[in-house]
Amino acid sequence: MRIGLVRVDGKMPNLALMKLSSWHKKRGDEVFLVDLSGLNLDRVYASQVFAGGPGFDLKSALPDDIEHMMPDYELFKTDYSMGFTSRGCNRNCKFCIVREKEGPIREHAWFEEFLAHEKVIIMDNNFLASPRWKKKLEYLIARKVKVNFNSGIDLRLVTEENACLLSKVRYYDWKFRARRLHVAWDRMEDEKEIFRGLEILTMYVPKRHIFCYVLVGFNTTIKQDLYRILKLLEFGVTPFVMIYNNKPGPVLHRLARWINQRYYQVVDWEKFGVVDGRKT
Secondary structure, three states, X not given: OEEEEXXXXXXXXXXXXXXXXXXXXXXXXXXXXXXXXXXXXXXXXXXXXXOOOOOOOOXXXXXXXXXXXXXXXXXXXOOOEEEOOEEOOOOOOOOOOHHHHHOOOEEOOOHHHOOOOOEEEEOOOXXXXXXXXXXXXXXXXXXXXXXXXXXXXXXXXXXXXXXXXXXXXXXXXXXXXXXXXXXXXXXXXXXXXXXXXXXXXXXXXXXXXXXXXXXXXXXXXXXXXXXXXXXXXXXXXXXXXXEHHHOOOXXXXXXXXXXXXOHHHOOOHHHHOOEOOEOO
């Protein structure tokens, strides 16, 4: 069979497609990548045999024998590995579909199932919620693997023990160019827990290594968004604005530009935040 695998969007290699590629190649099929991610398209039509991901169906998943295949990293010519050691999440945040799609946190696979390089993107939804977090961190430290925790570290679960171990991991951004640990402050009501976690984490990890995602456009006001952003800057970590579902609106997108492109270093929000002649 001649198999076409379509990547519709995203900059990162698609893990599901790499597993499908491995499965088909094992059967002797020819596999071809059709990459639409670089095209500026408003709509894509596709007729498909396999379907996966929340864009199609919250309950869809790869068959178990494909899910646990070693990904075909040649498909995207990557020099790093990707995979989940756990699925699901212990949280049930209203803005997130993980709990509905995958259920509570559960173990999924050990590293040998997908680790084939000296660099790895760990895609667990909540790495520290896994009961085996310590064993996993010790494994990564012992093997000196360069690691990107793609979904970030839950500050509410940070302790001195796991912060100390995280500081010994060779953590990086997903391009493996800069030392980076991602965390998040999504809900206003978590402020106390967020800063308790940051206080502990920064006892072991330099503040300049920490990027904190700030969710906006879900259930917060601009005033609340600015409060969180300025509080993080005051603490000394770098905020990064994430707009919920890319919600339209000039103010939120201007706020994201002000922070994410570091304009806050040269101009304050009072000037930058003026939209159509009006202050936000």
